[in-house]
Amino acid sequence: MSKYSIQQFVSKSKQVDKGQGMFELETERILEVNLNGDVWTKMGSMISYEGTIKFEREGILEHGLGRLMKKAFTGEGSQLMKASGKGKLYVADQGKKITIIDLDGESIYINGNDLLAFEKGLDWDIKLMRRIAGMMAGGLFNVRLEGQGMVAFTSHYEPLTLMVYPGQPIYTDPNATVAWSGNLQPEFVTDIQLKTFFGRGSGESIQMKFSGNGFVVVQPFEEVYYSGE
Incomplete structure (x- = not known):
C-alpha cells in the first residue's frame, strides 16, 4: 500500500478518543470538547460537531448589566457562544496553538482575544485595561477566570512561561502577552527610547510590567487588534 493512499491518510489523521476528560487536544491546534451540558467558547470557533448540540450567542443580560457595560468597550473580541447538549464539539482559532489548564481553585488572567473555551462552572469577569485602551488599536481587555474547571487558550506558535x-519584575510587549497568574496586576510603562528605536507610535514603547510572585505567558508573535472602525 502506498504511504500516500487514502487509507494511510485517514489512519494517520482520524479522530481518536484519548479519554482525557471534557477537554482534549485532538491536535495541537484543534480542541475537542466532550460535551454533556454547557460550555462557553469563542464566537466563531466551532469547526465541527456531532451529537445533539445547540449554539446560542451570549445573552445580553446573561451575565448581568455590569459585564454588558464592559463589553461595549471591548468590541467583538469578547463575544462568547454557549454550546449546550451532548456530543463532541471541535473548536479552533485561526490555526493557533492551544493550551489547556485545569484550574483547581486557582485564578488566571487570559487576553480576551486568546480565550478559546472554558467550562461553565468557572467564575469569570472581563477586565478592560483602560489606561492603554486609547493607545493601541482596539484597546486591550482580558478575562479573569477562577474556580474548578478547564480553560483553553490559544497562542501564535509555542508559548513561553x-x-x-519579588524584586525581579518582568516586562512584556502587550501585543505578545497571552496570560498571567491571577494574583498579578500589571502596570503599564512607556519607554521613549524604544519608541525611537522602532518608530511605531503604538508598539514597543508601551510595556506591561509584572511585579510580585507568579508567572506570565508570552508568545513569539505581536498580535495586532483592530477596533473594527
Missing part, C-alpha cells in the same frame, strides 16, 4: 519573583 516566564516566572515573576
Whole structure:
C-alpha cells in the first residue's frame, strides 16, 4: 500500500478518543470538547460537531448589566457562544496553538482575544485595561477566570512561561502577552527610547510590567487588534 493512499491518510489523521476528560487536544491546534451540558467558547470557533448540540450567542443580560457595560468597550473580541447538549464539539482559532489548564481553585488572567473555551462552572469577569485602551488599536481587555474547571487558550506558535519573583519584575510587549497568574496586576510603562528605536507610535514603547510572585505567558508573535472602525 502506498504511504500516500487514502487509507494511510485517514489512519494517520482520524479522530481518536484519548479519554482525557471534557477537554482534549485532538491536535495541537484543534480542541475537542466532550460535551454533556454547557460550555462557553469563542464566537466563531466551532469547526465541527456531532451529537445533539445547540449554539446560542451570549445573552445580553446573561451575565448581568455590569459585564454588558464592559463589553461595549471591548468590541467583538469578547463575544462568547454557549454550546449546550451532548456530543463532541471541535473548536479552533485561526490555526493557533492551544493550551489547556485545569484550574483547581486557582485564578488566571487570559487576553480576551486568546480565550478559546472554558467550562461553565468557572467564575469569570472581563477586565478592560483602560489606561492603554486609547493607545493601541482596539484597546486591550482580558478575562479573569477562577474556580474548578478547564480553560483553553490559544497562542501564535509555542508559548513561553516566564516566572515573576519579588524584586525581579518582568516586562512584556502587550501585543505578545497571552496570560498571567491571577494574583498579578500589571502596570503599564512607556519607554521613549524604544519608541525611537522602532518608530511605531503604538508598539514597543508601551510595556506591561509584572511585579510580585507568579508567572506570565508570552508568545513569539505581536498580535495586532483592530477596533473594527
